[in-house]
Amino acid sequence: METKNLATRYGLPALDWGAIRRDLDAGAIRVADGPGRVTCWLTSVDDDAAPHTNGIGAVWNDGAFWFVTGRTTRRGRNLARDPRCTLSVSTKEFDLVIEGEAEIVEDRATLEVLAALWRDEGWPCEVDESRTALTAPFSAPSAGGPPWHVFRIKANSANVVTAREPGGATTWTFDS
Numbered sequence: 001m002e003t004k005n006l007a008t009r010y011g012l013p014a015l016d017w018g019a020i021r022r023d024l025d026a027g028a029i030r031v032a033d034g035p036g037r038v039t040c041w042l043t044s045v046d047d048d049a050a051p052h053t054n055g056i057g058a059v060w061n062d063g064a065f066w067f068v069t070g071r072t073t074r075r076g077r078n079l080a081r082d083p084r085c086t087l088s089v090s091t092k093e094f095d096l097v098i099e100g101e102a103e104i105v106e107d108r109a110t111l112e113v114l115a116a117l118w119r120d121e122g123w124p125c126e127v128d129e130s131r132t133a134l135t136a137p138f139s140a141p142s143a144g145g146p147p148w149h150v151f152r153i154k155a156n157s158a159n160v161v162t163a164r165e166p167g168g169a170t171t172w173t174f175d176s
Contacts, residue, residue, distance in 0.1 A: 006159075006169035015170040020094065020160055024060045028091040030121075041088045042067060044078035044102075052078055054142050058087060059117045065098060065153045066105070066114055068125075068134060070144025079104075079151065087153055094162045100155040106132035114150055 005014035029038050040058040043051045054075055058067040065087050069076045079085065083101040090096075105111065108131045115125050115134055125136035125148070133147035161169040 001175060002173040004171045004173075006161075006171060007167065010167065012166060012168045015160055015162065015168045017158065017170075017172045020096070020158070021063065023091070023093055028093060029058070029060055029089055038089055038091060040065070040067070042075065043086045043088070044075050045082045045084055046074075046078060047081060055140075056087075056142075057118070057121070057123070057140065058089070059114065059121070061114065061117060064155065066150060067102075067153075068118075068139070068143060068148040068150050070147070071149055073142065073144040075142070076144065076149070085153065091163070093164060094160045097159045098153055098155045099157045099159075100153045102151040103154055105150045105152050108132075111150055 001017065003014050003017070005012070029040070039055045041053055042056045042058070043053040046052050052074060056067045058065045069079075071077070071080065079102045083103065085100065085102050087098045088096070108127060111127045111132075111134065115127055118125050123136060123139070125134045128135040128147045130147065133149045135146040135148070139146070139148055155174055157171060157173045159169075159171045
């Protein structure tokens with residue numbers, strides 16, 4: 001992993017990716033008010049190379065961000081054609097942007113774990129009959145209709161700006 005300190009002009013040290021991961025593992029994107037989480041923003045690439053951004057209900061689990069969408073949505077079609085994407089989130093402690101590639105996940109055991117996480121946040125989803133996607137009585141309108149497919153973002157890089165003193169900003173590039 002390569003670390004680039006973006007705050008040297010202010011005499012600040014590079015941030016520690018391990019500390020950011022620990023905050024995410026401890027629930028940094030979950031909040032007590034509202035929907036039980038902060039909104040994440042996913043940007044995919046349209047067929048004309050324009051960015052397309054939507055709010056999503058992502059979860060952090062096992063060192064990665066996970067989200068759902070229907071394959072026929074604009075986001076789903078974009079990711080099928082070009083898996084490159086960014087996920088952005090602003091927590092109490094830091095603003096984070098992950099750049100990477102979205103990989104569809106169809107492993108039933110993994111889907112069961114993720115469905116339980118989303119149920120804990122109030123979305124009553126379950127693994128569908130195909131055992132490769134999720135279903136529920138409802139989802140976000142931008143997710144399209146069921147089944148909803150689960151994607152994992154394989155991070156290539158991360159950029160963090162802290163929201164608390166003393167401050168700091170760092171970019172990490174991850175080994176492939």
